[in-house]
Amino acid sequence: MVKGISFNGFYNSRNPVARALEWGRFRKILAMAKLKGNESILDFGCGAQALKEVLPKGCKYVGYDIVSEYSDTKDYTRLKGVDVVFSLSVFEHLSPEDLDSNLKAFKKMGVKRLVVELPREDSSVNRFGSWLFGLEFDHAVNHKLGWREAIKIIDRHFSCIDFKNRAFISWVSTWGARA
DSSP states (O other): OOTTOBTTBSTTOSOHHHHHHHHHHHHHHHHHHTOOSOOEEEEETOTTTTGGGGSOTTOEEEEEOSSGGGOSOSOGGGOOOOOEEEEESOGGGSOHHHHHHHHHHHHHHTOOEEEEEEEOTTSHHHHHHHHHHTOOOOHHHHOSSOHHHHHHHHHTTEEEEEEEEETTTEEEEEEEEOO
16 A cells, blocks of 8 residues: 555545545546535544535534544444435445444434545556556455445445446445435
8 A cells, every 4th residue: 555545535635646546536436416505414434534624614524434533433323313424435344234223313303415535446447547647456355245246235225326436446336215
């Protein structure tokens, strides 16, 4: 792994190209989220909380990560009134059982929407970018789920509203609560 790259991507990179790519990523994700600025946000797997910096004013933000120094809460399941959960390049690190369990917790919390980004390891663009930036995407070690499998699990709990293939690098999708 390259040092200085947060779990959320190139957030703290000094490379202007890498930073531009990261901010472009956030712009596309936020456009799909269609936030009004008054939502309560849970950033699930927040890493260094880069998302917090680009949210519209008025959003109430809570970050949760397994690394406690990044988290604003120890137990995200106790949060009340969460409108939108962002999970950006996180679900693929969970086992199918853990993803299912977390999705059940989101439903129990009354979450209205999910915004999910899943990396496309199978794309040639992603493999080239990994080589170019010296990143290692070893599916067998780092990822427990492929993007297709994760989508099938999410679909059991939430309804897909929209999805986009982000330059063959990742799938970004929004999901609504099932009636």
